[in-house]
Amino acid sequence: MAVFTPVTLNDLSAWMRQFPLGDALAIKGIASGIENSNFFITTEAGEYVLTIFENLNFEQLPFYLKLMRHLADHGVLVPAPVPNADGELVVALHGKPAAIVSKLEGSSQMMPQASHCAEVGAMLARMHLVGKDFPLHQDNLRSLSWWHETTPKVLPFISDELQHLLRAEVHFQDAFDSTSVYKALPRGPIHADLFRNNVMFDGDRLTGFFDFYFAGCDTWIFDVAVTVNDWCIDLETGALDQTRVKALLDAYHSVRPFTSEETIAWQPMLRAAALRFWLSRLYDYYQPRDAEMLTPHDPAHFERILRLRESLPVPPLPTT
Structure with a gap:
């Protein structure tokens, strides 16, 4: 969840038109993690997470995103991937596979009981x-x-x-x-x-x-x-x-x-x-x-x- 591939609000605004989330209003990089580029994004429909995949390819990603969708549909609390107008969960952004998922409520519990x-x-x-x-x-x-x-x-x-x-x-x-x-x-x-x-x-x-x-x-x-x-x-x-x-x-x-x-x-x-x-x-x-x-x-x-x-x-x- 580091930022390997920068994305500006202008980049995001054009790309977001294919999703049923309205206009992009804000974007902020997420600093933690080391595998993908992750961003909090604010849209007219609410807050979501954008991920650009730095190592996984278009062929590998359906497993992860469809698993999340399967779990969410069966009552397991996980982010739900958002399909674009063509029903695709993975779409290229800056030449790399990218996806949008719903943002969970709350925060991480770093001192668990x-x-x-x-x-x-x-x-x-x-x-x-x-x-x-x-x-x-x-x-x-x-x-x-x-x-x-x-x-x-x-x-x-x-x-x-x-x-x-x-x-x-x-x-x-x-x-x-x-x-x-x-x-x-x-x-x-x-x-x-x-x-x-x-x-x-x-x-x-x-x-x-x-x-x-x-x-x-x-x-x-x-x-x-x-x-x-x-x-x-x-x-x-x-x-x-x-x-x-x-x-x-x-x-x-x-x-x-x-x-x-x-x-x-x-x-x-x-x-x-x-x-x-x-x-x-x-x-x-x-x-x-x-x-x-x-x-x-x-x-x-x-x-x-x-x-x-x-x-x-x-x-x-x-x-x-």
Whole structure:
């Protein structure tokens, strides 16, 4: 959500005529994030979010936008993509694919309590169940094959100790991926990036999940692990907060009970979730791209989390 492709109000005004939203009145770049160019836009019909996709192409994008539409149509709180006059959800702007979605109410809850984590857990479980009927398939593009592709690109920049940690964890995940337990894990479309800044609250009321542009089909327990590794930790140390973990997992389990295979896979998936974001942050830090408002994230945050998930017991999944 950095700004790689600038858009002026004049640019937007002409382009917006194909959408049923009236005239464009204002546009403001969104500084957070590192993958796409995002803007808040004000139109005669209200406030929306404009995204210009910097890495995803016209062929890939229907999966993300149609998934959001599917979830929204089935009661999951997500932004609804807006079609143009021809019914298209993806339209070129400055030669790149772009889309408009509805803007959620509220703001991100950056200091969550157990009650917020419970809301997130329950909605995540509902999202997984609703996604079972989604007809399109796309693999999680930041899973094991991407880890193998990206690891050699960052190894020259990091210490011998970190090289060993990275190689060892990829090897561990390779081995776990081949087990019968892993193959039996329930799966379907996942958000894959459900951090605190990708969820909106109005007070204590959850108003929606957004930024689905890392979504893909993968194991549901990996999605839970990504979420717990952000929502239920001390940000300074990466340590799990037992109360918040229990609140999120219990709420999820009440909507979709965890399986016995997921119980076995829980700690390996917490490690996998930490590895995925450590590796992507290493790549973004050492192989940066130009952007007007880009702020790279600190890779050491997820290095700490990975070391903790490897070395310490984790709160178990609920079983009853």
